[in-house]
Amino acid sequence: MANLSLQNLQKSYGSAHVIKGVDIEIADGEFTVFVGPSGCGKSTLLRMIAGLEDISGGDLYIGDRQVNEVQPKERGIAMVFQSYAIFPHMTVRENIGFGLTIEGVKKDEWNERVNEAARILQMEHLLDRRPSQLSGGQRQRVAIGRAIVRKPAVFLFDEPLSNLDAALRMDMRMEIGKLHKQLDATMIYVTHDQVEAMTLADKIVVLKDGKVMQIGAPMELYHKPANLFVARFIGSPAMNLLDVTVAESTATGHIVQNGSLDPVEIATDTQAKPGDKLILGIRPQYLDPSHDPSAGKLHGTVSITERLGTETILDLTLTDGSKLVAALPEDAIFKPEETVSLTFDPARAHLFQPEDA
Amino acid sequence: MASKLTQSNSAGWAFALPGFGLIALFIVVPFFFAFGLSLTNQRLVSPNPTEFVGLANYKNLLGVGMITLEPERNDAGEILRGQDGEIQYPRVRNYTRKNPDYPHLDGMREWFRWSSGDNAKVVLAKDVVFVKALKNTLTFVVIVAPLQASLALLLALLINQKLRGINVFRTIYFMPVVISIVVVSLLWRFIYSGDNGLLNNILGALTFGLFEPVDWLGQPSTALGAIIAMSIWQAVGFHMVIWLSGLQTISPVLYEAARIEGSSAWQTFKYVTWPGLRNTAVLILIVITMQAFAIFAQIDVMTSGGPLDSTQTLVFQAVERGYGKQDISGGSVISVILFLIVLSISLIQRWLTREKN
Ligand SMILES: Nc1ncnc2c1ncn2[C@@H]1O[C@H](COP(=O)(O)OP(=O)(O)OP(=O)(O)O)[C@@H](O)[C@H]1O
Ligand SMILES: [Mg+2]
Numbered sequence: 001m002a003n004l005s006l007q008n009l010q011k012s013y014g015s016a017h018v019i020k021g022v023d024i025e026i027a028d029g030e031f032t033v034f035v036g037p038s039g040c041g042k043s044t045l046l047r048m049i050a051g052l053e054d055i056s057g058g059d060l061y062i063g064d065r066q067v068n069e070v071q072p073k074e075r076g077i078a079m080v081f082q083s084y085a086i087f088p089h090m091t092v093r094e095n096i097g098f099g100l101t102i103e104g105v106k107k108d109e110w111n112e113r114v115n116e117a118a119r120i121l122q123m124e125h126l127l128d129r130r131p132s133q134l135s136g137g138q139r140q141r142v143a144i145g146r147a148i149v150r151k152p153a154v155f156l157f158d159e160p161l162s163n164l165d166a167a168l169r170m171d172m173r174m175e176i177g178k179l180h181k182q183l184d185a186t187m188i189y190v191t192h193d194q195v196e197a198m199t200l201a202d203k204i205v206v207l208k209d210g211k212v213m214q215i216g217a218p219m220e221l222y223h224k225p226a227n228l229f230v231a232r233f234i235g236s237p238a239m240n241l242l243d244v245t246v247a248e249s250t251a252t253g254h255i256v257q258n259g260s261l262d263p264v265e266i267a268t269d270t271q272a273k274p275g276d277k278l279i280l281g282i283r284p285q286y287l288d289p290s291h292d293p294s295a296g297k298l299h300g301t302v303s304i305t306e307r308l309g310t311e312t313i314l315d316l317t318l319t320d321g322s323k324l325v326a327a328l329p330e331d332a333i334f335k336p337e338e339t340v341s342l343t344f345d346p347a348r349a350h351l352f353q354p355e356d357a
Numbered sequence: 358m359a360s361k362l363t364q365s366n367s368a369g370w371a372f373a374l375p376g377f378g379l380i381a382l383f384i385v386v387p388f389f390f391a392f393g394l395s396l397t398n399q400r401l402v403s404p405n406p407t408e409f410v411g412l413a414n415y416k417n418l419l420g421v422g423m424i425t426l427e428p429e430r431n432d433a434g435e436i437l438r439g440q441d442g443e444i445q446y447p448r449v450r451n452y453t454r455k456n457p458d459y460p461h462l463d464g465m466r467e468w469f470r471w472s473s474g475d476n477a478k479v480v481l482a483k484d485v486v487f488v489k490a491l492k493n494t495l496t497f498v499v500i501v502a503p504l505q506a507s508l509a510l511l512l513a514l515l516i517n518q519k520l521r522g523i524n525v526f527r528t529i530y531f532m533p534v535v536i537s538i539v540v541v542s543l544l545w546r547f548i549y550s551g552d553n554g555l556l557n558n559i560l561g562a563l564t565f566g567l568f569e570p571v572d573w574l575g576q577p578s579t580a581l582g583a584i585i586a587m588s589i590w591q592a593v594g595f596h597m598v599i600w601l602s603g604l605q606t607i608s609p610v611l612y613e614a615a616r617i618e619g620s621s622a623w624q625t626f627k628y629v630t631w632p633g634l635r636n637t638a639v640l641i642l643i644v645i646t647m648q649a650f651a652i653f654a655q656i657d658v659m660t661s662g663g664p665l666d667s668t669q670t671l672v673f674q675a676v677e678r679g680y681g682k683q684d685i686s687g688g689s690v691i692s693v694i695l696f697l698i699v700l701s702i703s704l705i706q707r708w709l710t711r712e713k714n
Contacts (some may be wrong), residue, residue: 033371052613073619085614089632099618150618 002027002063002076002153002186004049010057011044011210018044021058021211026203028189031180031199033189035233042190043158049188050079050156062154075154078147082159084139086131086146093118093127103150110322116156116314117149120182121175121186129254137168144176148183155187161196173199194234198222206230228352231281237313240287242280247274254351256280259320262297268351281350284327288315288343296343298300301326302334317341388648389705391696394689401683413429414690420483424452428475435473442677446477448608463585490662492573492583497588497670498649505596505649506641512593514630515598531594538591540657545587549573574660584668585656591655592648596641603637606631639710643703650699671695 002301004026011019019041021328026032034042047053049060051072060067067075078099094101097114105113118124121141131139140160147155161169177200180187190201191197197204198218204220206213206229213233214226225231231239244256253267256278272278290296300318305311314326314334334340395414399407426446429437437445453462461632468488472478482488516527533541548555549574573583607630610644615625655673656662662669662677671691679688 050617052616071619072617076618079614079617081610081614083608083610085608085610087614087628087632089635090628098615098654101628102615102618102620102624146614146618 003030004154004186005061006045006049006058006261007057007061009045009048009055009060011048011053013058018210019048019056020026022207022210022212024205024215026186029184029186031177031187031189031200031202031205032205033191033201034205035191035197037233038192041210042192044210046059046079046156046158046188046190049075049154050077051075051080052079076152077154077156078150078152079156079158080140080143080147080160082162084131084143084144084163086321088131088137090130091127092123092129092131092134092142092145095131095142095147096127098146099150110227111291113149114145117145119237120148120179121145133229137172138163140164140172142178148179153186155183155185157187157189159191160189162191162193169196176200184271195236198234204234206233225281225350228279228281229353231350231352235283237284237327239281239283240324241352242282242318242324244278244280244351246274246278248274254278255352260299260318260322262299264297264346264349266346266349266351270351270353272351272353276353277354279352279354281346282348282354284313284325285329286344286348287324287326289316289326289328289332289340290343291334291338291340293339293341297340298324298342298344300340300342302336302338302340304336305334307331316342370417385626385706391692393691394686397686399686399689401680401685403683410686412688415694416695417481418484418687420465420488421488422465422481423467424449424459424462424479424481425473426470426477426479428477444472444475444477446553449479449481487674489666490671490674490691494650494652494669494670494672496581497585497652498646500585501589501649502642502645505593505665506638507646509593509596509641510600510634512597513604514626516597517601517604530597533591533593534595534598534702539658540656541589541591542655545583545655546574549583549587575664577665580660580664580668584652584659588649588652588655589660592645596645600634601642603634607633607700632709635710636658639707641705641709643660646702646706647699650695688710 004024006022006024006026008294009019009022010017012118014225022045034045036042045188046052048055049062051067051070062075062077082180087098090098093114095112096117100110114127115124118127118146121139121143121144123138126134126138126142131142134142140163147271160176161286164172167278173196175185176189189196189200199216203215204218204221205215208229214221216224218234221230224237225234228241232241242261243256244261245256246254246260247257247263248255249272250265253265254270254272255263255265257263261280266280268340270278286297288296298318300316302314303317303323304315305312306315312328312330312332314328314332316326318324324342362650396409396411397407398410398414405456407460419533426449429445439445449467452459453465455463462481465483466485466639468480468485470477470479473714488513512530516523551557551570552576554573557568557570561570571579573579581673611629611633612625615629620628651672652670653676656670656673657676660668672695675688675691675695677688678684678691
């Protein structure tokens with residue numbers, strides 16, 4: 001069993017608190033992604049799980065065992081680093097078999113397992129090369145090979161793809177996803193790329209400043225962001241956030257409005273009273289612009305149309321001067337400076353408290 | 358490129374000139390002078406004109422020979438023995454002084470001998486002091502190079518840790534390097550002193566007075582060893598710093614990768630540290646070898662080559678002959694021989710440690 005349990009995990013460097021009490025449950029075989037902006041403590045958290053950083057407070061369980069003080073190799077984990085960390089003087093074969101060499105595995109089994117790992121990663125033809133003769137993607141594959149050869153219960157990835165170019169990143173992303181299905185192992189994956197997080201994860205943990213902002217399945221975070229931070233972080237293009245005022249509170253939510261938004265009722269459990277300022281969030285994908293200036297509740301003019309082929313991005317300026325982005329599924333013709341209105345399903349909109357600074 | 362430099366950058370060359378001039382005057386010119394003088398009978402101050410003597414100087418220095426002495430026998434054919442029962446042999450000078458049967462041994466003296474059955478094998482040398490100096494220098498190099506290099510590596514490994522106050526140790530280990538070798542040698546003369554030296558006192562205290570004081574520099578059996586020990590101590594800090602710089606080029610993430618795989622301290626050294634230090638090792642071996650061949654100051658200050666020529670070295674002899682005995686050509690010959698030895702050893706070392714592919 002390789003479920004993980006992080007209980008009020010904390011880390012400080014001297015007086016700097018970097019991880020401020022993190023609780024996460026990770027089930028056996030689950031693909032969990034830690035996302036968050038740079039410096040939020042993703043790597044630190046992962047390295048605490050790996051045993052490369054001491055744990056300053058709280059408990060870490062792998063399986064049923066509390067492993068706070070356990071050496072990395074005893075934790076049954078393998079780690080893939082952003083900078084590959086493959087040994088430059090060893091061949092690919094020796095690199096992949098490194099863990100087995102350390103363990104003292106016999107020659108026959110050693111060969112068998114290295115070949116098996118190479119087969120899974122489709123790199124049998126590279127086995128006798130040296131790292132200097134490999135491309136970035138191939139190097140990262142060697143690092144993954146070194147991780148899978150020991151058949152660990154938990155895989156830890158720290159931004160494994162961020163040194164690769166965009167196309168390769170997509171390929172490798174899919175391969176890692178495939179690998180997860182094939183090996184059926186618990187994987188924890190750190191990235192600051194929310195697309196990677198959305199596509200790979202069974203469960204996403206959004207971190208900010210060493211605290212968990214939300215934990216959930218990718219679509220859960222997408223459709224029900226718990227706070228402004230998650231709302232901003234997940235989804236591309238980013239969610240539109242409009243300052244609105246509560247006109248009236250109803251049993252299920254609030255009626256809100258502003259200079260460019262006609263009053264609309266949004267169902268929410270966010271607490272507010274009439275006159276309060278709230279923030280209305282609508283994903284660009286759920287906005288439906290119309291040439292008819294009075295068809296929708298939001299009013300503005302088109303600034304730029306970006307046609308990406310798969311979708312069209314409209315940059316709009318609302319009548320109160322704020323900016324809005326709408327993403328349309330197909331090619332749509334809106335001329336710059338054209339006055340438009342936008343409709344949206346109030347059920348797809350969210351209300352958030354304005355963040356206190 | 359070069360022509361452009363020489364034409365357009367006269368100011369630069371003017372600045373470089375003093376440096377070039379000094380290097381030429383004190384290094385390049387003497388280097389060629391030594392070659393030239395070694396083929397003559399030039400003396401420092403002499404009324405006689407200099408003569409070209411070809412390779413005669415080299416022959417006088419490097420000439421060695423061997424004779425087998427049969428025991429002296431009486432008329433009955435029995436071996437003659439001395440008072441203590443030791444076998445009596447004919448005197449070596451019978452063979453080496455104008456003996457027409459042994460012209461090739463003319464002028465040689467006994468270097469060392471050993472017995473083989475009743476016979477004695479005697480190795481002769483044209484210049485016994487020189488061959489002793491050669492042997493001592495080689496002994497010095499063969500012992501100092503590996504010991505100093507490995508000791509320096511050990512210190513570097515110890516010092517390459519993140520510990521409080523580690524800089525104090527760095528400073529302490531490096532201190533002997535910045536102190537003049539002459540001062541260090543003087544200090545160690547006191548340490549090694551026979552009657553009240555520090556070393557004798559310490560050994561005496563450690564053994565509760567059982568240790569018989571030794572005149573470390575005063576007897577042939579210990580003098581060279583004492584100088585070797587002191588020389589290793591003196592320069593070990595210098596090579597430690599070079600190792601340290603090599604250690605710091607090894608990416609820390611490789612150590613983390615090894616740690617994750619459960620690598621022991623020794624395995625980490627074997628698979629990560631040592632391969633990463635290859636180039637440093639080549640550099641250090643060559644530098645130590647060259648420095649060791651050039652040993653002079655310690656000898657000059659501590660023993661002047663004695664006792665009984667047991668600490669003669671090549672450079673000391675070169676100086677001794679060139680200036681002490683005003684035999685410039687003799688000193689030059691030794692310099693040239695030393696140059697050839699160091700050159701060939703460096704080439705061999707580079708070949709042995711070349712990048713294999
Ligand atoms: N050794 C250290 N001493 C002090 N502070 C540290 C140390 N290591 C990391 N930190 C701090 O901890 C915080 C989290 O660092 P961490 O490397 O976990 O960020 P991250 O989320 O992985 O960011 P990135 O996406 O840039 O990799 C940062 O603010 C960093 O400055
Ligand atoms: Mg990081």
